[in-house]
Amino acid sequence: MSIRIVGAGAAGISVLDEWILFSDHPEGSLACDGEASSVEGSLASEKLLLAPDLVGGLGCFGSRDLAWRMVGRENQRLDGLLRDCAGLLIVTGLAGGMGATVAEALSLKAGEREIPTTIFALLPFPFEAEERREAAEAAREGFSAQASVFLFSTAGLLPEESAPGVAGVRSRLREFHGTIARWVDVWSGMADGVVLPVGRGSEAEVSPFAVAGEMEDCHVFGETGSCLDLSSLPFWESREFGQAAEKADHCLGYIEASEEVSGWASELEKLLQEHLPKRARNSFYRRKQARPMQNRLLLLLGRAHSRLPKSKLPEPVREEQIQTRTEVPVHSPLPAAPERELAHSSAESIPFAKTTATVHKGENLDIPAYRRRSGSRGERK
């Protein structure tokens, strides 16, 4: 028995690749799309290009109808993926054609086989067309009722005030995919048994990913560094966190620390009580052994609701304690710069931005060669 982590469609594959790049144990990865460029460019250990006989590796151009036909053609191979599967995580963009369709099909198949299934779905960007939002809505409805679905919000990802430019948008997207990839890592850690719930008395020690239902409007925050001071993490004070916290009723916290963990959990609990609405329910998870030089704190805020009869969901624990919101003092900056800063500076220095493109026989050679040449791999003389 093994687990599978499927990146479906371009967005899903991007997240999957991010995970593979920083995970110390990237097992069970599979890239699945109808577009050859995204499948072949992926780092996944297994790759599934859908219905190349039908669309020639060009994808489904956002069409759900075509996507379903493609999936229909690949019925057997998709079934094959679930053979001996002990747990399934699907990552996908929700508003596209291929990824959402694959996610829907796989979740239904897994549901029939009673394979615990989690879906990380990226909601459409605010600027995407109405039809795409509707398509996203439909896909969401279509997921198996047994699946545990996390809907990640893209609102506020790209600020309206100042146009960040293409490089800026790309780096933000990458950063966004990276933060979701961290939760892929948490998921895989739980499947491997190296990530465990932090037991706190009465609270049910279940994996949040095994709970059938939906966590909507998910926002993720995180910090990594060799020494983290929980009380002065930069996101506590950010507008994004404030907005996400206001709407959230659930908070998942993940802790990876090289030393004492129990202290962290109670400190975190306190901090969350300060920052989240009273109704919010927290559950914490930790990694048994921190990886070298890594201390990490991740938070996932969202609103949970069931898609099944209530009884299947563990009851949220009501916090009886009344906590007054206190003003948090201004914090000194962390020793390590947050990751989002770094992604920006790198995007700024795209090396060929200001030059005339190098074109050879109609081909732009400034585009990475491995992407352009992936088709002819191994065929060189």
Next chain:
Amino acid sequence: MFGGKSRSVLVGLEAGTSKIKVAVAELGADGSLSLLGVAESPSTHIRKCEITDFEMTQKAIHQAILDAEAKTDVSIGEVYLAISGAHIRSFQSRLALDLGEEGTMIEEGHLRELRELVRQQALPPGQILLHDLLQTYILDDGTATSNPVGLFSRRLMADYHLVSGIATRLQTTVHCVKDLSLRVKGYALSSYATAQALLTPEQKSFGSVVINCGAGITDYIVYRNGFVAHSGTLGVGGDHLTNDLAVAVKIPFPRAEELKRTHGTVDLREETAHRRVSLPAEGPYEQRFVPMSLIVEVLQARQAEIFEIIREDLEAQPFWESFSGTLFLTGGGSQLDGIQKMAGKVFDRSVEAAKPLPFQGGGSGEIRQDWTTVLGLLRYGRIVERQESGGGRWDRMGRSLRRLFSGIRSL
């Protein structure tokens, strides 16, 4: 130049995509060159050998010059400049001089005449001629010779290898230097200069290809029978390898550069195939694991493409099929692990790492592959200055001869 200056200093300057390099040498009265020193400063605003920020580049050049002056205790006033860029074109040209029905004895003046003709050749608008490199003279009976003076013929033909570039691009580079109160004494195509640093006369005769793997440009030059048979410039280089890696591994460019230098290879060996390189957490960066197979795939795709484009160009040359010379790889990018093996496969010729020719006074053991262009400039400068001092008088005489002949020729 004519005077008996006891100490004559030559300075080479390469405004490369990754670094500005300055080399200083002393030219002895006997024509010997002793290297006094090399200085460099990082260049951040040159891409594919083109200046994208004039002022910043000027600062970097200034810094390198100051450095060189401090190192060598020489006050630098004039430089030889390396020229490169994707706008450079090279092509073959054959010219003919009619020497009359009865035939004429060929004189020096005829050779100069040809040279004048080649310089007057029409180029595409905006282009100027950088080099006119003589290959061979051909007589009416088809005999090829490098020195036809004294021979009789009805026609004298000459084959030239011409190199041209876009005037405005070249002017930008030249201005950048001139604004620093430096005189540009001469300039040379980067690959041409590089070859001077590496090839012995025997190697030029026997046949050699020099491929200079720079950061923004890969340029190459072919010597055969002692003259330049072909040259080319491709606007793809080490920066592209790095950028491909940055995109594939999703890390910032500087990290990718470091990864390329420390673990980069285009030769996937069995023992490393399944390894992953760990990029340690450092400052704001998190730990990452990059599969060796990915690094190799990305670098291979790019480096093979560079070589294949060059091979395609060489295969289009008439001499290539029978060419049995050696390929030399140089430039910073030639330090990539496995690159020689790859070049051997792609070009199907013997490949060697270039060994820079030694300078007087030794110390050549220290010569780095990314210095070969700037060191070659010194040798180029030496050739030019010796021709000038020896041939200045000739040149003037040549001109008056030409005037004389031009009247006859127009008949």
